[in-house]
Amino acid sequence: MSDLLKGRVAIVTGAGRGIGRAHALELAAHGARVVVNDYGVSLSGELSGERGAGSPADEVVALIREAGGEAVANGADVADFNQAEAMVRQAIDTFGGLDVLVNNAGFVRDRMLVTTSEEEWDAVIRVHLKGHFAPLRHAGAYWRAEAKAGRPRAARVVNTSSGAGLQGSVGQATYSAAKAGIAGLTLVAAQELGRYGVTVNAIAPVARTRMTEGAFDTSAMALPEDNSPIVAWLASVEAGDVTGRVIEIDGSTITVENAWSHGPACDNGSRWDAADVGPALRELLAEAPAPEPVYGA
Structure with a gap:
């Protein structure tokens, strides 16, 4: 496609399927060398047996290499x-550094809030929130050390939030x-x-993936790869x-969120x-824009 990312080293987590897979292929197509991470779990997080040789991550690596790119x-x-620290170290040891x-x-x-179990809450918070923190913490420490040693890198982090986190989504309190x-x-x-x-x-x-297909009608939704050029x-x-x-x-539309x-x-x-709070607060609410509806409301 282009040399937009030529020579840059990237890690993409959850890259065996769906949006992550599309990201890994897109970055590689623009010249990046990619560490394709995938733990090999089901949609709900249970180990699926799709690990090791022949795993979804290996399949993506094979596609990148077939197209002339570099990936592990x-x-x-x-x-x-x-394990997150070792993943960052793998990128550095294999490709000589980390940029993305x-x-x-x-x-x-x-689950609806009142039927969510403690285990379900802990599992989802862990994979999404701690699963962002741990790689970011170790990558950030590497970039700080490089900068202090006089070798600053034009490093980039792209996290994955959701409309569910910005506007809310019925039945997805934990997510x-x-x-x-x-x-x-x-x-x-930042x-x-x-x-x-x-x-x-x-x-x-916004995309039609394993996560969304079982929840509602996804026939009109964008494809995973529609997100990856951004x-x-x-x-x-x-x-x-x-x-x-x-x-x-969302497909061909990009929106900068005000949050x-x-x-x-x-x-x-x-x-x-x-006693004075109610009248004052109601006046302020009348001046403020109405919140966007929660998804599923």
């Missing part, structure tokens, strides 16, 4: 702190909470890592002036009396 497979559990981290891995356990957390993590990481030349953004992709550009050196943003991608921002305010001049 990785089977790390990205929410395991030590695309955090994509995750699964769903859809929505995790994806909202990822958006918040993105804002902080600020903290910017001094080392690292940009951190998030996408909120990721490729965000991963490029050219995108160095874009950071701390959440970008929704939480300060709206109408009222200063009482002293401690509020509870």
Whole structure:
């Protein structure tokens, strides 16, 4: 396609199927050398036996190599702190460095809030939120060390949030909470890592995948690969002036999300009396835009 990412080294997590697979293939097509991570689990996170030789990650690596690119497979559990560190080290040892981290891995356990078990909550929060933190923490430490040693890299992080985390989604309280957390993590990481030349953004992709096909009618939804050109550009050196943003991608439409921002305010001049809060708050709510409807409402 192009030399947009020529010479750059990328990790894509959850890259054996769906959106992650599309990202890995897209980055490779633009010249990136890719560590294709996939733990080999089912849609709901159970081990599926699709690990090791012949795994989905191996299949993606084979496709990249057949097209003339460079890639290696990785089977790390990205929410395991030590395995995430080893994955980052694999990229550095194999390709001589790391420039791009695309955090994509995750699964769903859809339940209404009052029927969600503690195990389901813990599993979803772990894979999405800790599964973003652990690779980002180790990659960030590497980029900081490189910068301090006088070898700064034009590093890029692309996290994966969701409309469920930004607007909410009925029946997905756990998933929505995790994806909202990822958006918040993105804002902080962008600020903290910017001094080392690292940009951190998030996408909120819309696509027909294993995650969405069982939940509702996906016939009109975009394909996984429709999201990947935006990721490729965000991963490029050219995108160095874009950071701390959440970008929704829905087919041919990209939207910069406003997320939480300060709206109408009222200063009482002293401690509020509870009896005065209602009228004041209702006036502010009348001035503020109505929140977007929760998905599924």
